[in-house]
Amino acid sequence: MASQDPISVETVDATAEELSALVIHPHEESVTKWAKVSKTPASGFGVFAIQDIPRGTLIAVETAVLSIPNVPDEEAAIEFCAALHKSTKPNLDRLESLSLDPLAWKSVSGDAVRSRIWQWCQDNLGTGVDGQRMSHHELSVAVDYTCRCYGIFLTNNLETGSDSGRGVYAFFSRMNHSCRPDIFEYFNTKTGELSIRAIHDIKAGDQIHSTYVDLLQPRKKRQKTLEAWGFMCQCPACANPAFDALSDRAVELDDMLEEYMYYHEDFSSDTDDDHEPFLKGPDEALGVAQELIQIIRDQGIYGESLFHTYWNASKLGVEVDDLQLALDYAREAREIEVCCVGADGKMSDEDPVEWIGYLESQIAHANEEGLLTAKLAHQEPSVP
Ligand SMILES: [Zn+2]
Structure with a gap:
């Protein structure tokens, strides 16, 4: 229960100077003053605290490596193709380094999505730099690559609201799931930035988890939803x-x-x-x-x-x-x-x-x- 004093909310917000040290640009290393991306013993990569992080601390601010506008599902693949083929090399490298889950792969390699991606590649990548038409084999390689990247996007994307669409992030998308998350992610529609804050004290060396599901659900329902990412949650709550x-x-x-x-x-x-x-x-x-x-x-x-x-x-x-x-x-x-x-x-x-x-x-x-x-x-x- 709150005291009856005038409102005094403890905040550990950064000053402008400190803030610049927390901003992760998509082309930079995924590390801030508070946390970094590292390998985990079991689940690929994860994000770890590099010092004790008090509750309420702004851990990182980042813009998307790749984002698409809010469109119906059947148009999303086309939007993705356009965004992917406009991306810079460092962003492509970042995207490719993220995980691809089996269910996402299944959905993009199915006929419907693959044929849309094929059509887009044929219409937009049909000719090489020398003006020659791409061979069937070259086109097929481009389609395979785009499908794979789209699967990665679907595995890792965050819905950032009806006005802003969906994006993949170099830092946030590396976080593993827990039904007892350590952070809260907030997308600012005005700045287009995603901010990540600690919702309880985190100890140096601890892995920092986000949540992939709605937490006010029974365990069985949470685990059913998490099957999409191809793992069985072993968090303290499960x-x-x-x-x-x-x-x-x-x-x-x-x-x-x-x-x-x-x-x-x-x-x-x-x-x-x-x-x-x-x-x-x-x-x-x-x-x-x-x-x-x-x-x-x-x-x-x-x-x-x-x-x-x-x-x-x-x-x-x-x-x-x-x-x-x-x-x-x-x-x-x-x-x-x-x-x-x-x-x-x-x-x-x-x-x-x-x-x-x-x-x-x-x-x-x-x-x-x-x-x-x-x-x-x-x-x-x-x-x-
Ligand atoms: Zn769990």
Whole structure:
């Protein structure tokens, strides 16, 4: 629970000078002041801390090695071909050095995708520098190379939002998965940069993991999704069956809370939906939010789910007429936001800073009224 002091979020943001040391340009070595790409004993490459990294630290900032706009899946291969054949040699080397998973390879080497790539190569790479047509063999080599690179892209790409499409990153794409990730990645649509921050303290030498899946899911579902990358997750959450009950319960609580919040969307309008939510009132919903917060924290998942649950708990605090509680939860939501995306980033469309200001003014107003009432009560002669 947050203290009642004015908001003080601990941030370990870099100064402008330090920031330049964290920026990874696609043509540079994948190393920052905090972390570097190295071989792992078992799973190819990974990213490792080179010194102790405090929670909230900005570990790296990078632009994509290769990115494509947000287009329907059937057009993605064509966009990829155009982007690939415009790439610089160092970026091609970086892309080629990333892993290619069996399922991604299967999907690009299938007839549909391969024939689109073939067509593109034929139309755009059909003639060599000397103006001669490429032989069938040369074309076939170009198509094989493009298919392979596209498979690598599909294995490693990060969706950066509906406006910005998808990209592969030299540093971020090297991170291995854990259902207890160490970082939060944030794509800034204005700058086109991806920032990576520590969401808990990381020790020097430890491997730094991201997550490839939605973490508020039962273990079996997470593992099913991870099959696409061709591995069985052995992270602490998957290796210990004692965590299964916790994650199942978190899913159940999250569903109940989401249903309740959706039904009462802004608490001001009645919806036409005649399906009553399972939770019967704000007290019950607040209890569920509190239990969910505890479980998420116990599991060490400091990301969007925790932010949203604090946010919902804050809204429910107002509904149960406990403004101080609402303010405490709003400050917790903001603390998570700053840790994950920095003081200038935004984790959702909601604005915790504005909401905190509103709650503070409501509390100040209520206190003034309380004082006035007490004063009046004191002055009024008591009725015999
Ligand atoms: Zn796992």
